[in-house]
Amino acid sequence: MANREEIMAKVSELIGPFNNKGVELAPGTTFQGDLEWDSLTVMDFVAAVEDEFDIIITMNMQAEIETVGQLADAVAKLMEN
């Protein structure tokens, strides 16, 4: 089972190909505000995260996730279940 740091590192790695603006990543980095992702990018990225961790992040959950740190927390929680 991956720990929080490992998840954070993996999530940051997955953000890479979509981080066109080269934004420095921190737990507080927001997907919409800082990374400026549109809905299409969000979908591709979510699919990549889902496939990496073999989980489902429902749209209901996605609506609550604004930052990289929140995403890592959500992934960790989903992997516990």
Place this chain on the structure above:
Amino acid sequence: MTDLLSKFDPLIQERENLLATGVKDPFSLVMEEVLSPTVAICNGKETILLGTYNYMGMTFDDDVRQAGLKALEEFGSGTTGSRVLNGTYSLHRDCEEALKEFYDMDHAMVFSTGYQANLGIISTLAGKGDYVILDIDSHASIYDGCAMGNAEIVAFRHNDVEALEKRLKRLPAEAGKLVVLEGVYSMLGDVAPLKEMVRICKENGAMVLVDEAHSMGFIGENGRGVCEEQGVIDDVDFIIGTFSKSVGTVGGFCVSNHPKAEILRLVCRPYVFTASLPPSVMATASTSIRKLMHSGNKRAHLWENSKKLHQGLRDLGFTLGTPEAQSAIIAVIMPDLEKGAMMWQALLAEGLYVNLARPPATPANMTLLRCSLCAEHTSEQVDQILGMFEAAGKAVGAI
């Protein structure tokens, strides 16, 4: 006081910028007269209609109009009531019988619009703890049905069979699952791989709903849609459709062979808490549906028109939404909204109406000039249309 409309300021600004470039407002066109399913008068000018979804041209059918007039005379202008109170006339029942005959299914339920059919059925079927799995490019009415219900929503990449399968396999085996698909996707006019998708849904214990709004009357041996064409209609649990396209009036429906389908009439709020359709609409719909059962020649002509327009636009150098004509929707992809609006206006000046479609309705933030053909377009009209596209495309530098 916070102005609640201030959240729309960016859109107001975008519209003002667009109109400042000199183009007419593409979203406020008025048809002053409608001469036939394919011709109207717009801005005083005779205009060929190529963006109406009136696929089978039933709006001016003599039998359809006569049935509507008779019902208007005999039953009055409206029901003023819900289907479960005073709003079910013999004509509503007869329309549901026509749908059962058309689809060869056990149950049919008529809604006041197609939008309400998706809104009602999806929100009612999938409750708390259930999952709705939908294509990311689904129609607004499907998303709104999800938003209205309490289910968990899972989206997958457009028409991606593998993405659907992976997600289904990750969901709890015992959870209720509804997969929502469309036969034809209305923006690009592409068809879903329903054969594989429906099989995967069944293998993974999911119920399947297919919206066949853009295929009814046209695709499949009996015009029942893409699920008939691909041989999986018997494995589809619910088909949603509309009367506002091939049928040529307004209304929506759900047909099903599920033995408990009738209970939905009592628990589906967008069915219960609204007035039923006017009698004249029911009479025109039933007449049209029964005529569509025997419209093989019109279907063949609509395919000819669609293929001819697709080939012709490709030859002119336009970029299209599909590699070949997959339905009666041919989408021309424009580089941006401004160019799209200029082209739209140039076509209108030539005497051709198409739909200008823009985000958020479109996938991948595309601006589209969406063309939908009609079985009543003559081959000569398609030639004329291609001539207009050539002239307008050259005038605005789109080709």
